[in-house]
Amino acid sequence: MDIDIEKELEQLKKKVAKLEKNRQDQLSIAIVSGDMDKVLATMIISLAAAASDTKVKLFFSFWALSALRDPKKSAKGKNFISTMFGWMLPKGRNKLKLSKMNMMGMGPLMIKGLMRKQNVMSLDEMFKQAAELGIEIIVCEMSMNLMGFKKEEMIDYPNLTYAGAGTFIAEASQSSVQFFI
Amino acid sequence: MNAEELKNLTVKQTVDARGTSCPGPLLAAKKAVGEIESGEILEVLSSDEGTKNDIPKWCDKMDHEFLGIIEEDSYSRLFLKKA
Numbered sequence: 001m002d003i004d005i006e007k008e009l010e011q012l013k014k015k016v017a018k019l020e021k022n023r024q025d026q027l028s029i030a031i032v033s034g035d036m037d038k039v040l041a042t043m044i045i046s047l048a049a050a051a052s053d054t055k056v057k058l059f060f061s062f063w064a065l066s067a068l069r070d071p072k073k074s075a076k077g078k079n080f081i082s083t084m085f086g087w088m089l090p091k092g093r094n095k096l097k098l099s100k101m102n103m104m105g106m107g108p109l110m111i112k113g114l115m116r117k118q119n120v121m122s123l124d125e126m127f128k129q130a131a132e133l134g135i136e137i138i139v140c141e142m143s144m145n146l147m148g149f150k151k152e153e154m155i156d157y158p159n160l161t162y163a164g165a166g167t168f169i170a171e172a173s174q175s176s177v178q179f180f181i
Numbered sequence: 182m183n184a185e186e187l188k189n190l191t192v193k194q195t196v197d198a199r200g201t202s203c204p205g206p207l208l209a210a211k212k213a214v215g216e217i218e219s220g221e222i223l224e225v226l227s228s229d230e231g232t233k234n235d236i237p238k239w240c241d242k243m244d245h246e247f248l249g250i251i252e253e254d255s256y257s258r259l260f261l262k263k264a
Contacts, residue, residue, distance in 0.1 A: 044203065044204055047204045047207075047208060048203075048204040048207055048235075051204060051207040051208050051210070051211040051239070052207075052211075052239055052242050052243060053242075053243060118202055119200045119201050119202050119205070120202040120203075120205075121201075121202075121205065129208060133208075
């Protein structure tokens with residue numbers, strides 16, 4: 001009888017340890033959207049989380065990759081389609097469009113003006129703060145290849161790595177908060 | 182704590198986050214709280230309305246003790262004790 005209780009206790013301990021690991025104080029966001037408003041929301045939520053000592057991991061994929069392009073960098077050896085993609089997609093976080101009321105670029109200009117007026121951090125400042133707070137950026141390598149972007153045209157960021165969906169699922173499954181934007 | 186008690190506190194550090202918008206005051210508080218010792222008091226000045234709700238919740242998560250708010254004309258003074 002005693003042995004059974006010990007055995008069950010051991011099993012319970014293992015279960016609890018696993019459950020605890022599954023609910024880490026971590027925020028994992030898969031960001032697919034490359035709209036300025038959605039990237040802004042991602043960064044604001046991430047910064048608030050990081051300020052609360054929540055670990056933050058951002059998985060950038062598809063259209064969101066535009067936000068990680070460095071306008072000062074370019075990549076050589078692209079094929080025709082990749083070159084066209086690169087030419088048509090926003091080159092960097094300051095060139096992103098609004099999901100609504102873009103009005104040929106008037107919308108983003110107006111929002112940026114309002115943000116300055118109301119002392120909301122710019123995306124540049126947000127990325128700087130994110131780096132300082134140790135927010136991690138993981139780039140989806142598959143969508144990067146698909147859209148013809150290359151590593152050498154991505155921004156300089158201290159915590160930037162390349163991975164796939166498996167990494168996101170593993171990270172998301174042990175995070176207490178997961179978003180898809 | 183009421184305003185009178187809050188005014189009598191020995192504040193170790195005051196961080197002025199007035200003018201900044203969300204999440205500026207939170208980031209300012211996070212930075213400032215790292216510069217003081219446990220049990221010491223931090224005062225955050227903020228003109229952002231949302232911060233009045235954000236800081237108490239942030240304290241709750243971070244285990245700091247939220248002490249209260251003094252409302253001034255165009256901003257609020259928020260007090261907390263570091264855990």
